[in-house]
Amino acid sequence: MAHDAAQNTLPGVSYVMPVLNEVTHVRAAVDSLLQQDYEGPFEVTLALGPSMDGTTELVEELAAVDPRIRVVENVVGSTPAGLNLAIRESRYPIVIRVDAHSVLPADYARIAVETIISTGADNVGGLMDAQGTTPFEKAVARAYGSRIGLGGTKLHVGGEAGPAETVYLGVFVRQRLLDVGLFAEDIKRGQDWELNRRLRASGGTVWFTPELKVTYRPRPNLYRLARQFVSTGVWRGELARRFPSANGVRYFVPPAMVVAVVLGFLVGIAGIVQAVVGAQPWLLLGFAVPVFYALVVVASAVVWGRRDGFRSFLWFLVVLPCIHFCWGIGFLLGFLSLSRNITAHTGR
Known part of the structure; x- marks a missing residue:
């Protein structure tokens, strides 16, 4: 009853x-x-x-x-x-x-x-x-x-x-x-x-x-994870473009990180060229950005990734950059109005 x-x-x-x-x-x-x-x-x-x-x-x-x-x-x-x-x-x-x-x-x-x-x-x-x-x-x-x-x-x-x-x-x-x-x-x-x-x-x-x-x-698996986060990032970038006042600063951190790491790496490569031609290789300082990011990933893996065993720890070293870079790259593509071309290939 x-x-x-x-x-x-x-x-x-x-x-x-x-x-x-x-x-x-x-x-x-x-x-x-x-x-x-x-x-x-x-x-x-x-x-x-x-x-x-x-x-x-x-x-x-x-x-x-x-x-x-x-x-x-x-x-x-x-x-x-x-x-x-x-x-x-x-x-x-x-x-x-x-x-x-x-x-x-x-x-x-x-x-x-x-x-x-x-x-x-x-x-x-x-x-x-x-x-x-x-x-x-x-x-x-x-x-x-x-x-x-x-x-x-x-x-x-x-x-x-x-x-x-x-x-x-x-x-x-x-x-x-x-x-x-x-x-x-x-x-x-x-x-x-x-x-x-x-x-x-x-x-x-x-x-x-x-x-x-x-x-x-x-x-x-890594392939499906990458597809998921590229697609998610694309649409977050699209939403940030459509509704700029409704998006917090945290949404812009991954794309800013992607740009900083890539630019830092390219500047570091230019520093190697400087060294080869005999110039002062001060541009090697650009490598400081990707090195800093790598240290953050390793430190994060030590704090969180090691809790489930050594194999999960190793995967964490790969998974975290995959999430950051795929999401960040997707965000930039979506924010630049390229989402129609990208999401056609990223799936559900």
């Missing part, structure tokens, strides 16, 4: 998940939704993009055995298009965004709904808790969770509950999503930040709570 009463009084929740070529992770992500301890009604809507790795067959199998799972076809294949399709097909007043790489803890929906009710927020989110299984993935996870890796924002390293610029994933009041026009489909990455910008601009509140912690599975 208590369960039936909760079903009648608690708001229903709609889990929405865009899925594209995620055969490795999507089952665990969906299972984490079905195992939530939230006692209100719920539904799961998967926006299935044109996958080529067996994801389509797996998702159809999941929907066939559980009527609470629905599949909608996302012909465009992009994340924002899939989210909007799933939201439009949903019917409950609370929308919980889920990523196919994420695993929600059993109390996620319950805590999120309680927080929305108690704070009156339009969007509630928490911490992206990156967890790897291989030495490479563990190194990536450590980089994500370190202040030098992704900038030390609350959604990566945690912090006190309160209003925030943006949060990981998000649990939304559905009507407020409709009020501000849903996700911008012309923004392939960073669409959550842009949506939260509109929510806040319209007088709404985006709320961070450390009680919400979502397990995130990092990319499994």
Whole structure:
């Protein structure tokens, strides 16, 4: 009887998940939704993009055995298009965004709904808790969770509950999503930040709570990690160009670092030329910049990378520069309006 009463009084929740070529992770992500301890009604809507790795067959199998799972076809294949399709097909007043790489803890929906009710927020989110299984993935996870890796924002390293610029994933009041026009489909990455910008601009509140912690599975190899961060950087540069007053200084640190290291290296090369021709090689001082950066990477690896063993420590020495340089180069390309050419080849 208590369960039936909760079903009648608690708001229903709609889990929405865009899925594209995620055969490795999507089952665990969906299972984490079905195992939530939230006692209100719920539904799961998967926006299935044109996958080529067996994801389509797996998702159809999941929907066939559980009527609470629905599949909608996302012909465009992009994340924002899939989210909007799933939201439009949903019917409950609370929308919980889920990523196919994420695993929600059993109390996620319950805590999120309680927080929305108690704070009156339009969007509630928490911490992206990156967890790897291989030495490479563990190194990536450590980089994500370190202040030098992704900038030390609350959604990566945690912090006190309160209003925030943006949060990981998000649990939304559905009507407020409709009020501000849903996700911008012309923004392939960073669409959550842009949506939260509109929510806040319209007088709404985006709320961070450390009680919400979502397990995130990092990319499994260096190639896919590099693609991810080039694409992410491109779109962050695009957003910085579109909304200059809404972007903090921290977004400009990686591109500034890339420019400084590259210029320093080139100046150092010029110093070698000076030495060869018999001139005073004062330009060798340019090497101080890349050397300083290398020392920062090594020091960071000692602090964070060594916690998961020697192999993860070695991977951290590679992963951290990969994140910095790919993101920074992508940012510069996006900021210089080259994102259309680049994102066509960087994938989801």
